[in-house]
Every structure is written in structure tokens, then in C-alpha cells.
Amino acid sequence: MADDDVAKGQLRLYSSVRPALSAGSYTVRLEQAITSAGAIAPVDRPMEVTAPRFALAGTEVQSVFPPPNANGAFDTRLAQIVLRRRTLPWERAANAAPVATRPPWLALVILGEGEANFLKGVSIADALPQDVRAALGVTEQGTCDALEVSSTVVDKAFPREDELEALCHVRRVNLLDTELATGDDDGYLSVVVCNRLPQQGQTYGAYLISLEGQLAVLPDPVPPAPTVGTTSVYEAPPEVIAAASYANTGGTVELVDTEPPEFLDGEDRYKPVIRRTSAWQTPVTAAPPPPPAPAPTPSQGTLQHATDFAALEPEPPVLHRFPVLAHWQFTCGTGGDFQALTSNLDVGLLGTPPNPTHGPKPATRLEVADTGHTVVDQVTWRGEPARAWYRGPFVPRHVTRRAAPVPYHVADQALRFGADGRADVSLAAAFELGRLLALSDARYAAVLHRWRRAALAARRVAAAVARVPGTEGVATDGGESLTRTLGVAVLAGVAADGAAALGDTVPPTDVDDLLADDDAAVIAEGLGLPPSFVGDVLSPGLTQEGYDRSRFESRLETDFNLIVAQKVRLGHLGKGLTDRVAATQAESNPPVPESTLQAAGARAAAEPKRDGDAEADVVEQLWPGLRARLDEEGGRGADRAV
Amino acid sequence: MEPIERSEAAIGQAVDVAHQQSDAEPEFPAELVEWLARLRLLEGVPFSYLVPHEEMLPPESIRFFHLNRDFLDAAVDGALSLGGSTSRERALLESVYEAIRDRIDERERMLWAERAGLPVERGAAETVTGFLLRSRVISGWPGMHMRAYRVVDGAEQEVRPLRMERLAPAVMLALFDGVPSRLEIEEPRGSLQFGVDPAGPDQPADSRWVNLRDPATGQVKTGEDGEPIQVQVPFRPDAPGVIDVTALRAALVEAGQPDLGDAIEPAELALQLLQYPYRQPFGATDDPMEDVFAPTVDLSVVRRSQEL
Numbered sequence: 047m048a049d050d051d052v053a054k055g056q057l058r059l060y061s062s063v064r065p066a067l068s069a070g071s072y073t074v075r076l077e078q079a080i081t082s083a084g085a086i087a088p089v090d091r092p093m094e095v096t097a098p099r100f101a102l103a104g105t106e107v108q109s110v111f112p113p114p115n116a117n118g119a120f121d122t123r124l125a126q127i128v129l130r131r132r133t134l135p136w137e138r139a140a141n142a143a144p145v146a147t148r149p150p151w152l153a154l155v156i157l158g159e160g161e162a163n164f165l166k167g168v169s170i171a172d173a174l175p176q177d178v179r180a181a182l183g184v185t186e187q188g189t190c191d192a193l194e195v196s197s198t199v200v201d202k203a204f205p206r207e208d209e210l211e212a213l214c215h216v217r218r219v220n221l222l223d224t225e226l227a228t229g230d231d232d233g234y235l236s237v238v239v240c241n242r243l244p245q246q247g248q249t250y251g252a253y254l255i256s257l258e259g260q261l262a263v264l265p266d267p268v269p270p271a272p273t274v275g276t277t278s279v280y281e282a283p284p285e286v287i288a289a290a291s292y293a294n295t296g297g298t299v300e301l302v303d304t305e306p307p308e309f310l311d312g313e314d315r316y317k318p319v320i321r322r323t324s325a326w327q328t329p330v331t332a333a334p335p336p337p338p339a340p341a342p343t344p345s346q347g348t349l350q351h352a353t354d355f356a357a358l359e360p361e362p363p364v365l366h367r368f369p370v371l372a373h374w375q376f377t378c379g380t381g382g383d384f385q386a387l388t389s390n391l392d393v394g395l396l397g398t399p400p401n402p403t404h405g406p407k408p409a410t411r412l413e414v415a416d417t418g419h420t421v422v423d424q425v426t427w428r429g430e431p432a433r434a435w436y437r438g439p440f441v442p443r444h445v446t447r448r449a450a451p452v453p454y455h456v457a458d459q460a461l462r463f464g465a466d467g468r469a470d471v472s473l474a475a476a477f478e479l480g481r482l483l484a485l486s487d488a489r490y491a492a493v494l495h496r497w498r499r500a501a502l503a504a505r506r507v508a509a510a511v512a513r514v515p516g517t518e519g520v521a522t523d524g525g526e527s528l529t530r531t532l533g534v535a536v537l538a539g540v541a542a543d544g545a546a547a548l549g550d551t552v553p554p555t556d557v558d559d560l561l562a563d564d565d566a567a568v569i570a571e572g573l574g575l576p577p578s579f580v581g582d583v584l585s586p587g588l589t590q591e592g593y594d595r596s597r598f599e600s601r602l603e604t605d606f607n608l609i610v611a612q613k614v615r616l617g618h619l620g621k622g623l624t625d626r627v628a629a630t631q632a633e634s635n636p637p638v639p640e641s642t643l644q645a646a647g648a649r650a651a652a653e654p655k656r657d658g659d660a661e662a663d664v665v666e667q668l669w670p671g672l673r674a675r676l677d678e679e680g681g682r683g684a685d686r687a688v
Numbered sequence: 689m690e691p692i693e694r695s696e697a698a699i700g701q702a703v704d705v706a707h708q709q710s711d712a713e714p715e716f717p718a719e720l721v722e723w724l725a726r727l728r729l730l731e732g733v734p735f736s737y738l739v740p741h742e743e744m745l746p747p748e749s750i751r752f753f754h755l756n757r758d759f760l761d762a763a764v765d766g767a768l769s770l771g772g773s774t775s776r777e778r779a780l781l782e783s784v785y786e787a788i789r790d791r792i793d794e795r796e797r798m799l800w801a802e803r804a805g806l807p808v809e810r811g812a813a814e815t816v817t818g819f820l821l822r823s824r825v826i827s828g829w830p831g832m833h834m835r836a837y838r839v840v841d842g843a844e845q846e847v848r849p850l851r852m853e854r855l856a857p858a859v860m861l862a863l864f865d866g867v868p869s870r871l872e873i874e875e876p877r878g879s880l881q882f883g884v885d886p887a888g889p890d891q892p893a894d895s896r897w898v899n900l901r902d903p904a905t906g907q908v909k910t911g912e913d914g915e916p917i918q919v920q921v922p923f924r925p926d927a928p929g930v931i932d933v934t935a936l937r938a939a940l941v942e943a944g945q946p947d948l949g950d951a952i953e954p955a956e957l958a959l960q961l962l963q964y965p966y967r968q969p970f971g972a973t974d975d976p977m978e979d980v981f982a983p984t985v986d987l988s989v990v991r992r993s994q995e996l
Contacts (some may be wrong), residue, residue: 057880059955111881118828122896123883123963124931158928196838202927209933215958217880237958243896243929267834270922273894278928355903379828384875387825388968392749396739396820400746412743420755422740438738439730439760440753444815446756451786452966453765455778460762475737479765495771503706506714510703527878528707529700601829 052220052233060216065133068145069097097137098257099169100190101372106130108235110252114374119383121572125156125240125252132234135214139263149210151258152371154240155203156250157351160287160358161279163194164251164351173369178259191370193253196355196363201265202279205241208267210257213239221497245277245379249349251375255368263366280358290357291350305626349375395442418442424471435464437472489613515539515548716788720739724767724788725795725836728760729863730849738820738861745859750970755863756815764792797865816850818863824937831876836868843914871974875965882961884931885919896921898936900944903956909944918921919943933957 072095077088080596098106108128112120121458129135143149165172173192174184195204207211216236244250257264266327280287392401397414413421420439424434455461460473507528514532540548570577630658700918730738739745768788804944825832836847850863884896891897900917908916922935937952940960948956 059958061954061956093801122886123881124961126882134755201926203930205933212933212937212954212957215954217958239958241931241933241960243884243931245929267934268925268932270935271925272920273892273923274929275923276926276928383966384825384829385966385968387823387828388873388966390748391821391823391968393970394749394751396744396751396753399753400743400749412741414744420744422741436740437756437759438740439733439756440738440751440818440820441756442753444754445756445758448761451789453768453781453785454762455765455769455772455781457766460765472759476759476762477766477769479733479737480727480763481769482766483727483763484767484770487723490720490723490767491770493719494768497714497717497720498772498777498780500714500782505780506706507703508713510699510706516735527700527704529703628984 050352052218056220058218060218061131062136062150062211063216063234064136064145067095069095069099069137071095093615098134098189098371099138100173100186100369100371101256102254102281107372108216110372112376112378115376117377117379119246119380119386120378121246122243122383124243124251125376127154127237127238127252127254130231131238132236134236135238138256138258140210140257140259149207150214150238151256152214152238152254153210153257154213154250154254155194155205156240156242157199157203157245158245158248158250158278159284160290160353161195161199161203162253162351163353163355164253164370165192165194165367170369173367174259175367182259191373192367193255193370194367195367196359196365197263198355198359199279199614200263200366203242204264206267207261207264209241210264213241215239243274244376246378246380248278251351251373253368253370253372254372255311257368257567260366261370282358287358290354291352302402310491317515345577355394366428366573382651392569396440396682397442399685419470419472421468422471424469426469432468434468435470435472436475437470439476457686467618481622703706716784716791721788721791721795722799724764725799727763727767728796729791729799730861731851731972733763735855735859745820747858750819750821750823750825750952752819753817755818757816761789764789786946799850813820814865814866816865818851818861818869821860821862821873824858825873826860829876830854833874833876834862834871835874836864836871838869839868871970872967874967874969880966881963882958883963884961885918889895896923898940898960900940901960901962903948903959906959906962 072093074091074093075088095554106129108130110127111125112118112123135152138151140149142153169189170184170186173190214236216234219235221233223609228470238254279392305321355365397418399412417437419435419437421433424432426432457474457477460477462470464470511532514536568579569579570580745751761895768781772781834852838847839845846867850865852862854860884898887893887895887897890956897918897920900919901907911917919939922932924930924932937957941948941950941952964970
């Protein structure tokens, strides 16, 4: 054995690993001679080296190929079984040759339909012929599995004696290589390979058999042929093989049909009842066996290896039995192996129409746009059938992600329209998909709702605290109500700092810059307010700079012409005069031009004063000055056009 | 009470209630980020959304694609819109949306790494690509190895898978974190296999062959014409596919002179019969896009109106 380790990913193959002691019973003799004293009687102790013989523990098998119950294209692969013990195929003596040169005692055979009779749980006495047992000195009691085959099968399907050594080898892998080692504990594995290639469409049973003492049974060398050969050992029609499998009378498996067929629920169907008994029950001869089953299709499931070779061979066959240590089944399917399938794939980007050479012609032609959109049927919200564009999460080209991180809130926001008028429902469908998936998960909805409620509550608190002035640093946790805490803090701030705690003062505005000379009077007239009131408002008081009050000392104009020309100089009196004029006009028919204040004023003065007429009182107060002027100009009033 | 006083009391009461519910603004729950990241990897998405037409994934085909992030963002928006029908909830969502999206991006990338036991690389996922494979190999060879590679700084680097799953017995979906330049699909290794090669196109149909290997290197020997040296397998006559092993050994020795010596040991025979798992590569092509992907409906008008 080489000392250097195998590197990872490498494996090392050995032709054989022979044990130092083969299995069997030994006697150990201990002798010791003492030179001074006498000899000591030798001591004998019996020792037994055990090895699997009729059964193999499941843990001894590392793996098998093809995998059990697998269905695949194995027609170019040889079946193999990998064992954990590196010396197992050489531990027992197949023949009398010494350990160093004798062939392995294990062989792996695969047998198809109608080629074997598998006996489960027979006694060891039944598993081996009498003479072999005697030669090997088999004394074990118990049960094991056995394989019964005819000599024809042995000649055609079993390995020859000189081939046995070539079919077993040992390999060594690095333990850290998980793919090659697959859980081995010391890195050494022994492999037994079969020499028969499976044929397509057949189910096989693989058996690891013991050839101890039966090497003479194996076939003799025959010149080889270049072709694969036949499909099975017995080139018989399938129904003959099926009949041989079921109609087994003298051997080990009985078919007992004791009940008449039953009718199911009044329908015209019946199911035949077939019951199998095991080997050691006394055979019950009853009704004749049922007609043979129809030609079996390549069985995908279990293969019943229960063949009556007498039905397949013209003369009574010579049968051989071998103990079986491990067995499994597999089906060699049709359809090409891995290489054939993967190298013939139709390769393309999503949206490429199927290659017409690869499969059946599709019924409808696939419509794919350049962007990867396809056309789907849609029912609009009005209930009309329509066609819409749809592009799923898989696209043939790279799509730039939408940068604006503003989420959609309803599916209709995500609805787009193509220039041809068809709707593009991709994102809307995605939105609804997400929504429906979320709806189906109650836990998701609960967690989302809980988070939302807590987040909104926290924001409300933060907004409230931010608005209250002077509460930075106020501890908001604690059992007390928050509003009370904030209120107390505000009051404390005001008590300490005065109005400054509430916030900054409003900066004063300079009213004087805003108003020109007569603007205040204009305001007073326009609003109909007494000028003193306007003066109060605009004076310094609430604001630090205000309008000079003295400007409000109303200086009434005495120059009559000026008053006439600019009625506004009358101040608030102008309005009263206008009203008076209007009243006078209403009384006298011919409309008096308002501009002839001279006449109006004269008339108003000549009229008897009305009680409560405030404006008239004021006119009267002013009248002496006005009248004096009017008297002065009185003669020229009529022909003075104003 | 004056209206202003009534509303003042109401506001105060609402603030107190809110204060009792929570003190600090809670972070978006990690549980929901996980759920949304799995939605981003299309878990739970019906197949008809992925492949709307059956012809987009015909039997025995493989189809490559980019991942459309807009679609996934819209799906995430749909999931987040649950129960948020008022403007208040919508405003809350809009204020945290960008942060949530970044967290989901990061989580999406970490999901597969955690499941596969790989070291975690932080950061948002890059362009995600992938393929859909529909073939018998998926049902017949479970446990296939799929690896994607790309060239970074002159060296080849493996592209991490984000998701690799069998959606149906014969359909497999794989998503990769990046744009690979080469994809390999390999037979499941399991144990080593021994076998022979089928007959080539110009060989008899019922013959089988073994490619001769150099025992020193384990590589297949090639003759002068660059083709592997093949040895025809001898069979037992009148037998169903039983190999005559002794004759095969002799034939290998004869064909493999002088390397193989006089006789071939069982270990060397095993080496000659060794069948490595088949590896099918898929590579990027330099062809222009128009040759690789041809639309069947040419609507340039549609292209103008859609965002690419």
C-alpha cells in the first residue's frame, strides 16, 4: 500500500488487496522455551476469522450503480457495487488456491425477465448443493437469500473463471473529497463490476453472489464475437416467458386461486384474485392456474424473478443455486443517455420560438416582440375579451430598473398602454400577484399591520413634540400622559425665560416706509373710518415704529377752488356731500351736475337743516368759511363753468 | 367648549394614545424583508407568470434570460400595499420605501448563500440571469451539477447561483448572480462508472467500443488523426451483451503497445473502462443580438412606447 495520500480529486486503483488471513477457524499455539528451567507446555487457543459468507450487512455496501429502482439509459454502463471493506472479495476461498493468487469469491450478475429464480429467506441448507456444503464444511444455520438459475443462464450470462479477477479491484480516494468519497471512513473501497451490458427497455435484477466452492459451474472459454448479441438468455416470445414466470408448479412459488372472480359494484368488471404463498407451505392444488398474463411491457416497477425453467427448456434443466449477498433492481430505459440528451437541446433566449426540427409543430404561432413582450388573452373590466401585452420576470434583454423609488399603490397605476392601443399588463399583473401572495399569508398581513400601526403612532408623537416650542430635551417616556408633560414643560419655560421661551418675537415692520403723505387719509376715507382710529392703529404701540400721529391732524382745506378741484381734500366730508347731492338730485327733476358745488352747496345751505344729518351738521360748521367765499364769488357763480 | 378647545383636547388624547403604543419608530420587520426577498426569487409564483406560453419552453430545450427587476419591484409593491388604502399609510410607505428596497436587495443575495452554506457576500444583487431547462435529463438524472462561470480580470470565476430548483419533474429553474459567459451541466457524479462507448456514425450499430487511455496520465490517447484510439469490445457469442473480458484485455494490450506492456492488470482494465461524467458546456456567443434573438412580432411602435 502506498504511503503517500491521494490528492483531492484524484483516485488510485489497485488490482487487489489480499488479506493476511483468509476467513476460517484457526488455532493459535503459544510455545515458550526457558533455557534454565524446563519447557512449558504449549497453549492452544482457537481463533476464528469471520467474514460475510451468506449475508452482507447493509452498512458494508457503499453504493451501487445503477441506482436501485432507477430508470435511465444504462445500456452503455456496467453495473457495479462498491463495498466498504477493501479485502472483502478476497477474504474467502473460491477454490483451493493460496491467498495470493486465488480469484475473488464474489461476482455480480444481472439477470432479466425469465432468467432467474430468486429465493428469499431460504435456509442455508437449501441455498447450497449438498456436495458443496460438505466440501466447504458449512455448519451455519439460519436463512439467506439464494439465486436459482439454469445452466443455460450460467453459460450465457455468468462470468468465466478467468474473468473473475479482472472484475474486482480496489480504489483509494481522499477522504476530504466529498464527491468521490461519499462518506467512506478510510478512503479504500472495493468494487465488483458486472460484465454484462443491459439492453434497452428491460428491467434487470442485479445480484451479488457467492461463488465459494462452485467455480466449476462457471462456463468455459469460447471464442469471442464482435457484436452485442441477443437481447436475453432465452430468446423466447414474451408470453412464453411470462407463462414461465407465473405458471410455476413444482418449484417454490405457488399461485393459488381459491376464490371466484368478484364483481365490483354491479359493473361488468371482475378482478381475479391471485395469492402467492411462500416456499415451505404445502402446495395446495386447487383450481387450475389462471390464463397467462398478457405480454408484459417493460416493467417499470418490481421484477418478479420467479421462473420455472422447466417451462423454458425442452429437457429438464440443470439448476444451480448461489447464495445472494446483495441485490437490487433497475430498468434500462430508452431515450438516449445524458450525453445524447444534453447535446441535442434546443438552445436559445427566452422567447425564441421552438425549433421545428426538435419537436412537433406548435399549434399557435408564438408572438414575441423585440422587448420580450408576448400577447396574452385578457378580459377587460367591461367583460370584453381582448389581447394584451405581457412580459414576465424573464426577459431576453437586460431591462434597466426603474430608478424612482416611489411605490405603486394600486395596480392601475402600473398599467401601461402600447402605441397600438393594447394594454401592457406586465407590471399590473405583477402588482396583483404580490398582493395576492401576501393576502394568502395571514402571518405576513399581521406583521405588516402591526408595524404600520406602531410606525404611525411613533410619527404622531414625534410630530406633536416637534410642534410644541421649548420642549427640547423633555423626557417623553414614563407613565405620565405626554400632553401633560409637554404642557408643564412649556409653562416652566415661560416662567423661567418669559415670552422668549415661546419662541422668537415677530420682527417689527417700519410702517413709515410704507405710507406716503396722504395715504393714511386715503385709508381713512376709503374704509370709512374716523381718522383718529386709523391714527391709533398706525401709531407706535404694538409695533415699535409707527406712523407719526401728528400727520393725522386733519387739515381741512379752506381754499374753495382747491376743494372744488380736488374733492378729496374734503376728507371724509366728501362722502357726505356726495350723499347730499344725490338726495337733492332725487328731489328735483333736472339732474344737477355734481361739479357745480357752488350751486349745490348754496342749495343745501338754503334748505332747512335736517335733524340727525351728521354730514349736514359738519357742512354747517364749515359753512361760515365756505359761505364767505361763496358770497365773494356769488355773482359770478352762474356763468362759471367748473 | 369652544371648537378650538374641543379639537385641542382631541389632539392631546390622540397623542397620548400614540405615545403609549410606541416610543421609538420601529424598523421594518426582518421577517417581512425575508418574505419579500423570497418573493424576489420568485418563490410561490405560479408558473404561468414565468412562462405565459407553452411554446416559450418547448420540450428538450433550454432558454436563457435576464431577470426583469421592474416586475419584481411591482410585485413587492403589491405585497406592501396590503391594507394601506388611505393617504396616511401611503405617505408612510413612501417615506420608508427606499430603505426597504435596499434591505430586500441585500437579503435576496444572502438567501442562497445561507441555504447552500456558502460564504456570504454583502451587497445588493447585480444583474440576475438564469435559465429554464425542460428535458428528460432532469427527471432521469436527479442531482445534476450545474455551474456557471464568467471571466473577471482575465481569470475565470464561478458565478454564484441564487436559486436552483426543479419546478416540475422535467423543468428546472436556475438564477445566477451575474451574467455568466459559460454554463456547464454535468452528470451527477455519485460513484464512478464503468462502461463502453456506443457505436459511432460509421461503425456497425451493434458494436461497442472503448477509448484507449494512457495508464500513466489517465487521458484518452489520440492517434495521428487526432481521433481517440478505439478498441472494439469482444462479446460472448450467443449471449445477451456479455463482454468477453479476457479477450478485451488482450485487445487492449494489443492496441496499446508499447505503453501497456504484456498484460493488463485488473486495475488498468478498470481505468480503461472508466467513464467520466459527461459535461455539457453552453457558452456565450459573439453573434450580434439580432441573430441570437429574433422577435416574431415586429412592432417598432411598441418599442417606442415601452421603457427598456
